[in-house]
Amino acid sequence: MPTGTHLRDARRQLFDAAERVLLRAGPNGLTSRAVTDEAGCAKGVLHRHFTDFDAFLAELVLDRAAQLDSQAHALREAAGTGTVAGNLTGALTTLFGPVPVAIIPLITFRDELRARLRQAMPGGGVAILAQVTTAVSAYLADEREMGRIVADADVDSLTLSLVGGGHLLFADRDPGPPTTATVNKLVTTVLAGVLPQRPRRA
Template sequence: MPTGTAIRDVREQLFGAAERVLLRDGPSALTTRAVTAEAGCANGVLHRHFTDFDGFLTELVLDRIAKIEAQSAALRGAAGTGSLIGNLSDAVTTVFTSVAVAIVALVTFRDELRARLRAARPSGGVPLATEAVAMIASYLAAERELGRIAADADIGTLAPTLVGAGHLLFADRKSTPPDPEAVRKMVTTVMAAAVPSPPRPPAPQSPPSQLSAS
């Protein structure tokens, strides 16, 4: 390829094709032939840009991790604005309407891919799910600093609970995604104890009794 831009375009074309195959047919269907057929190119195109198929899949996962990290900066920047429950619901939906759920299944399915990702990610954890937890935790910490969640809120529990519950909502790739209200209800339930209740207005005072003069 004559330019870096062209190489990036080929990578994205192949990554997009792999995601479509993965979402449509599952991890067992993901092969070099399936990806290149979906992308409309010859098998050799993939091997010109990647050492082998597991190398290609490793780069796909790392690329999608980088996108979550970019989303994390945007989410943290939203702290103190809009609805806290709405911000969290949007973040969970963005993560799990992407290919994240399918990639977790892919990593579980392929031993060599897991080994390469362990080498590329010394911090460990489940790829994408770990980064999603870190994204949510960073946002919650910012909101705690601003007083929009309780000072004693256990972010180390809340963040993985939100991501785990979100994963369960979106995990069935054969059915339609949950509606926004279902996601919002889950987030509201998880966050219930951590979101300070607005102060109640004072109860109206009864007027003093008027005693008739005797």
């Protein structure tokens, strides 16, 4: 493995390398040596850009969490269109993609990383899950405002059920992620009772 490769955009290439290692080897396999080997650079490159490995991981998580913002925006833009269940099914499948799901246990098992994330942003200690929760909650509130969810719907409880249940579905990717039908079944079960009933035809 080369040790003197020049990285044109070192931070971006190190982040991308860490993502590949994380997806391939899981949180336990994500070490500074594994990242620099994957990026094809000297180990010192990482430490020239970050004070230590936890600082690198914190920046990685924050970068990937920020990428969820566009997906969250798309979900809110979908309010009032299609079906509520269909929109949430698609959103959970996207928001709980392979990289976000791989990052969650990384945060869970590294105390120092959680501490740094809490310092960096509100709710940072549960980054990724916090972004997904905020996105789903805002969307449900919008749909309730539009009358597509009943006025007395408990958005907080619905959000917890959808995000918690969605995470459980996507956390085990062996042999693969859940099917669309499986995710939709979760969503429709959670939403049962809060979608306005259509009048029956005589």
